[in-house]
Amino acid sequence: MKKISLVIVLLVAFGSIIAMEGGKKQCPPEGSANPKRGKHAELKSREKNLNIHINRETLPQASDFDKSVGIEDMYNSKDDSIFSEDKAATLEGYLFRASTNGMESCNCFTEDKNDYSTNVYLSPYPLTGETRTADCIVAVITPYSRSLHPEWTTDYFNFKMAGKKVKISGWMIFNYLKSNLSIETNSNGTQLERRTIWGLCPVTNIQESK
16 A cells, blocks of 8 residues: 555656646746736736737648738838738848847746747848837747747847848737837837837748848
């Protein structure tokens, strides 16, 4: 009887270890609130819905693309009704730079950097010394994007792709959480990082343009 009890205890302990090691897989598509806000903190339904779109793991099919959407259409957009998050788009522009995001509700505030996304900044105009991220559309490389193309790291875009003209495809997204960082929604902001809160996420394809 003692041996059986010991086996059960060991199995439970082993299961707990596996759960901890595989913790990153337990983050649900809707994400979770910052644990620093307390164990009873919850996300609002709108943020949960945004995270579900960020964490999509499906390739858009030909019928999913809104071919009427170009980078200049998105450049001056701020209304959430202009485009559809259920549609994908292909944007052509100049890859300015990339930066790594950190802990967010969409990744359950994990400390595992493998679960962090990368922002790729795409300018509709040829790059100059005056180009800023605030002049760019944001296309997001998520962990799902990297599962399709493991080479799509922040360093890859900064050292291999920066300055090139590219076509970037992916699902359209309206990231209202970045409203204070967007020229279109906060033109007088002091920490602007993007042109609009419309963008692509997750990115599913990138090709150099000729």
